[in-house]
Amino acid sequence: MSHEPPSNLLELQRFFARWVMQPQPLHRVAQEQPRHLCESVSAVVRAPDEDTALARLSIYHRMIFARLHASLAEDFPALAAVLGEQGFRALAAEFLVAHPSGGPNLRDVGRPLPGFLARLPRQRSDLAELARLEWARVHAFDARDDRPLTVALLHAAGESLPRVRLVAGTRVLEVRHDVDAVWAAADRDQTIPMAAARPGALLVWKRALVVWHRRLEPWEREPLAWLRSAASSDGVELGELCVRLAPDDDPESVARVWTRLQQWLAEGLLTVAAPGASV
Amino acid sequence: MTHLGHGVGLRPSHYAWLLEHGAAGVEWFEVISENCFGAGGRPWAVLERIRDEVPLVLHGVGMGVGDARGPSDAYLARLREVIAALSPAWVSDHLCWGSVDGTWTHELLPIPYHERTLAHVCAQVDRVQGSLRRRLLLENITSYLQWQASEMTEGEFLAELVRRTGCGVLLDVNNLVVNATNLGLDPMATLEALPPGSVGQIHLAGHTRYPDGSAIDTHVGPVPDAVWAVYRAALRRFGAVPTLVEWDDEVPPIDVVLAQAARARAIEAELLAPSTPESPAP
Numbered sequence: 001m002s003h004e005p006p007s008n009l010l011e012l013q014r015f016f017a018r019w020v021m022q023p024q025p026l027h028r029v030a031q032e033q034p035r036h037l038c039e040s041v042s043a044v045v046r047a048p049d050e051d052t053a054l055a056r057l058s059i060y061h062r063m064i065f066a067r068l069h070a071s072l073a074e075d076f077p078a079l080a081a082v083l084g085e086q087g088f089r090a091l092a093a094e095f096l097v098a099h100p101s102g103g104p105n106l107r108d109v110g111r112p113l114p115g116f117l118a119r120l121p122r123q124r125s126d127l128a129e130l131a132r133l134e135w136a137r138v139h140a141f142d143a144r145d146d147r148p149l150t151v152a153l154l155h156a157a158g159e160s161l162p163r164v165r166l167v168a169g170t171r172v173l174e175v176r177h178d179v180d181a182v183w184a185a186a187d188r189d190q191t192i193p194m195a196a197a198r199p200g201a202l203l204v205w206k207r208a209l210v211v212w213h214r215r216l217e218p219w220e221r222e223p224l225a226w227l228r229s230a231a232s233s234d235g236v237e238l239g240e241l242c243v244r245l246a247p248d249d250d251p252e253s254v255a256r257v258w259t260r261l262q263q264w265l266a267e268g269l270l271t272v273a274a275p276g277a278s279v
Numbered sequence: 280m281t282h283l284g285h286g287v288g289l290r291p292s293h294y295a296w297l298l299e300h301g302a303a304g305v306e307w308f309e310v311i312s313e314n315c316f317g318a319g320g321r322p323w324a325v326l327e328r329i330r331d332e333v334p335l336v337l338h339g340v341g342m343g344v345g346d347a348r349g350p351s352d353a354y355l356a357r358l359r360e361v362i363a364a365l366s367p368a369w370v371s372d373h374l375c376w377g378s379v380d381g382t383w384t385h386e387l388l389p390i391p392y393h394e395r396t397l398a399h400v401c402a403q404v405d406r407v408q409g410s411l412r413r414r415l416l417l418e419n420i421t422s423y424l425q426w427q428a429s430e431m432t433e434g435e436f437l438a439e440l441v442r443r444t445g446c447g448v449l450l451d452v453n454n455l456v457v458n459a460t461n462l463g464l465d466p467m468a469t470l471e472a473l474p475p476g477s478v479g480q481i482h483l484a485g486h487t488r489y490p491d492g493s494a495i496d497t498h499v500g501p502v503p504d505a506v507w508a509v510y511r512a513a514l515r516r517f518g519a520v521p522t523l524v525e526w527d528d529e530v531p532p533i534d535v536v537l538a539q540a541a542r543a544r545a546i547e548a549e550l551l552a553p554s555t556p557e558s559p560a561p
Binding site: 008009010012013014016017020021043044045046047053056057059060063064067068071100101102103104105106107109141142143144145168169209 | 313316317318319320321323324341342343345346347348351354376377378379380381382383384385386388390391395396399423424425426427428429495
C-alpha cells in the first residue's frame, strides 16, 4: 500500500479503493500497516485525528461490502442457506477480492461466482452446480420477455407453420448432483439435504415473469440441443422440430410428437422467431 | 422544467401491486436507470404496464461523472437506449464517483471540491449532456468524510457546475440533514449557495440515527421532522419543485409512501399558495 499522498483525482480514488476494497476490517488493516501508512489517511481525509479518519473510511468499507454481500445473497439464496450466514459471508469476501464488481449494474456482480466456486480446490463440486443453477435462474429472469407460442396461436396460424426458437434466457445445465432437490428445500425453508449423486441435465427458463427449472427427460436432450445450436435470429421450422421430437418410425410417433410439442407449448418454452431477435 | 407534482420511487416490492392495479393515484415515478439496463424481466413488464399512465423520470446511481475516467461510452449508450424506450421527463444522477480502474464500488463517493475537479466534472457533464442530448440533473450526496484537498463546499461546487454547464440540481434534502448530523455541515448554507432556478427536483427520505449521534442515509421510515423543516426552507428559496419520496429499506405498501408524497404536496400548497389580499380596513 503506497503512503504517498494522492496528487490527482485518479490517485485519490485509487488510494480510497486500496483501503476500502479489501475484505479485512480497517482497524485490523491499520494495526498491520506501518505507522506512516495510517498517517497518510489523516493527510487525505479531513478529521481531528487518525482514528477518526480511519473510522470515516470504515463506514464506506462496511457499506460497500454489505451492499455487495446482500446482492450475492439475493441472487444465490440456496447457496447462502447451504453455507449458513458465516460460511456465505466468508465465501463472499473471498469471491469479491478475486472478482471485484466490474460494471455499473449490481445485478452482474454474481456472474463469476459459479466459476469461482468450481475452481476452488477445497470446495464441494455440488456447490458450484447449485450456484450455476441459481445464476441461470437470474439470467432467465433478466432476459427479454418473449411471448410464448401457445396451442391457440398455433391453431390461429393455420397452414403456415411459424419458425420457432426457445424463449430468451433458456439454459440447459449438466449436473452430477441433485442440486434441484437442494434448491427446492432451500426455497421452501425446509431442512436442506446433502446433495446426492444424480447425473442429468436441468432446463431453466422463464414463463410469465416466473423462472422455472426441471430435470430434462431423455427424449428432450437431442431436440433441445439442436434448438439451442440453431438459436439464430430466424429460428427453425416448426415442422423440422416436430421431426426431431420423435425421429423413429414408430406408428405412434405422430401422437407422441403432438404430446411432446404440447408439453413444451404448455410450459412456454417456445416463441415465434422474429427477425433480428436473438436468444 | 415541468412541475410533475409529488412522486415516489419505483421499487421492486411494489411491482406485483402495480402489475395488478396500475399506477392510479401516483403523480409520477422515478425509475432507477440501471434497473432498466437488462433486456427484460419484471422491471420492464412493470414499465410497460405503467408508462402510458404516469410520467416517468430516470435516476441513475452508476454514471460516475466524478470518476477519474468519467462515465463509460457503453454506459451512456445503454442509457440512451433506455431513454429512447421510456421517454423520461428528465434524467438525473449524482455528483460523485463510484469506480476506479474498472472496479465498481456501487457506492456514491464524494469527490474533492476544488477547481481541478470542477474542471474535470464540467467536462464530463458537457460530454454526458451532449451524448444524451438533454439537460442532466445532479444530486448532492450523503458524505461520511470530507477530503483535506477540498477548497469549497458541495453547494459552491454545484452552483459553479450549474453555471458552467447548464446542468440542474436534484436537491436531496435528506442528504443535507445527514451531512449536517455527521459532518456538521449547514443545510441552509447549501440552499443559499444554489442559485434560484437551478433546482429541478427535490428528494425526500428517511435516515437511521445511531446512539453515537451519527446518521446513515438508509432511506428507511417516514420523512423525519428535520428533513421536512429543510424542505420548507428549500421551497421558500426555490419555489414549487417536483418532489419525490424515496423509501428503500423495509419498504411499506405503496399507499404509505404515497401518503408521504401527499404530505409534501400539502406543505407546498401551504407555503406557496397565492396569498389572499387582506380586506382594506374600514
